[in-house]
Amino acid sequence: MPVKLTEVARQAGVSLATASRVLNGSSRTPAAAIADRVRAAAEELGYVANAQAQALARSTTGLMGLVVHDIADPYFSAIAHGVQQVALDARHQVLLAGTDLTGDGGTSADAELAAVNAFISYRTDAIILAASRLIEEDPRLIKALTQYTNNGGRVVTLGTSSIPEAHVVTVANHDGAAELVGTLLGRGLKRFVILAGPHERNTARVRVEGFLERLRQDELEPIAVVQGSFNSQGGFDSTLEFLDSLGTAGASGVSPLTADGDSPLCFLAANDVMALGAMTALRSRGLRIPEDAQVAGFDDIPTLRDHFPGLTTYRLPLEDIGRMAAHLALTPLTKAPPSVTGSVVLRESAGHSTVSAD
Amino acid sequence: MPVKLTEVARQAGVSLATASRVLNGSSRTPAAAIADRVRAAAEELGYVANAQAQALARSTTGLMGLVVHDIADPYFSAIAHGVQQVALDARHQVLLAGTDLTGDGGTSADAELAAVNAFISYRTDAIILAASRLIEEDPRLIKALTQYTNNGGRVVTLGTSSIPEAHVVTVANHDGAAELVGTLLGRGLKRFVILAGPHERNTARVRVEGFLERLRQDELEPIAVVQGSFNSQGGFDSTLEFLDSLGTAGASGVSPLTADGDSPLCFLAANDVMALGAMTALRSRGLRIPEDAQVAGFDDIPTLRDHFPGLTTYRLPLEDIGRMAAHLALTPLTKAPPSVTGSVVLRESAGHSTVSAD
């Protein structure tokens, strides 16, 4: 039903080949007079090239697939934003899929596999896996992606992954976590509760390891490590769980978490949204931040800008990460594979102007 | 390079037609024995159908295009999330574009046109325009979309639009704004500053009109209407601008905004992110919320869950809106076009437990 190149060619009185050459970027450029006629005809008829047909003929689609976990999570949407920028510059379209949507009651690994298969089916030129990798990759995923790369597809992952042939944007999850703890230790904090994400998620696990390692370096142990889902609710639930586990033991004073002389208790969350959930939980129990309890996150998601009290965190340049991933996805890697580090950002929620560090 | 149907057919010892019929959902189902052979061959070779070729042959792509403004804005990512859910159920892939990315220094209207043209080129089965409409639609956009719908494409917009043939998800922007103000008035608030979004954006404008109309109904006028961009920064800047415009006039007490006996000043923002920016601005001037100034937003974006003080707002079921839009995009509208209303959510930032309403 849409007008096709044949019609443009007829209208311009040229052959199909000529029309194709002037309209859709070929190495050969027909004479100016002819070209103008073709362009005029296309304009008049409102011709829009059929990208599907072009893809079939060119065997490249101009598509790039992006797999996130939950696009409504600021972490992922920031990355997606970065990806989009590069895609736009490279005149590529981005196909988006989320692994939090498990249509048929499957796991998020199933959702990821389904997304990847869909992308492969659409012959995307590249696939960016931004949803955090699992410790144990699904063999079906590996198989599909291996075949994909063998066929010329490019795949990019964030952090590290056990996916062969994947280009990876290395992120300082471990070292950043350690650095964050180091800074907090330097500000006099000593008592930590770790709000860990799901253990099978690499990023979550690696960050927690970074926390623990740095603590060990100072011969410290966290008071508790609570596992929770990798979102606000997870931070909220874990925090409540921890508070409840204290039982009536600490129900004495205004600040049940701080015995006299103790440094304040600090919750280290595996990411910012968990930290925010934790703050909400603490508040719901009437605890003041940072006086009664402190909180630190990881990522520095953009929405933190308007949070109060400000969340101490480790800043990752999320949009840059998205951009790098997209670059890696599109261009045959010239320089060394990118490695991203961030920096500690101290805000009111922890280590900023604590009682002990002032 | 990827294995194709011909190879599967050969391997299974059947014709191309048969292989196609068993693998890619046809109305005709070959005999069970044959079908098994074909499936086995496909599995063994790792066959993945080429969606581009299918699209060409079937003249339907299974794609749906989603145009948002800024995917990193929680408002849009919530909607996108809803869209994704329906797309997944309908086995469609979603192509994402953002109008905040203006590659070649164009306007966001240019970006939207480019996105729509790209979607048309990829022959998406439907296009959802979630980026807020302009008062004055770009004629090129209208032309492109009209041709698109004439060719069987479906287009969906949010709010209202002057795009002919578009299916629209009506949203209670006006009435919701009025209701919100009504509630605040009922709680004793009388003095308002409106943080308006860009006037050319329909949603922003309509909400402000709702605010104004309800005020007028009580023979009230806002103290000021400040224009700002439709994001956190816009709310921040507008608020500062307003505060500065007060000059030294209010620099006397702790709470320069409230003369004795006055009800507190309340900032009405055209959306939540602006409201959050406003709160940040107020805080930066040492003003307490809600004691010194109050704030209300619009949307109830999911990230509000963890904000403190809680933002009073008008809750819109954003994911539902996304879902509805996607439904409208995929199925030939059976019932009446959907109309979405929300509800006022009172939180600490305004009208919740104000001095005057307690």
Place this chain on the structure above:
DNA sequence: TGAAGTTTGGAAAGCGCTTTCCAATATATG
């Protein structure tokens, strides 16, 4: 058992482009 009806698999014609050859014309060279 034969005619009519019903399945079932396959051949081949597209779907809308790109691109390789080819032929024709224009330009340069001896």
Place this chain on the structure above:
DNA sequence: CATATATTGGAAAGCGCTTTCCAAACTTCA
């Protein structure tokens, strides 16, 4: 002026599928 060399437009062969016909093979029923 004839020949060699660029340049340019067009015919046609795909790209990997779907789907319409057809024909062959079975059923069914009188």
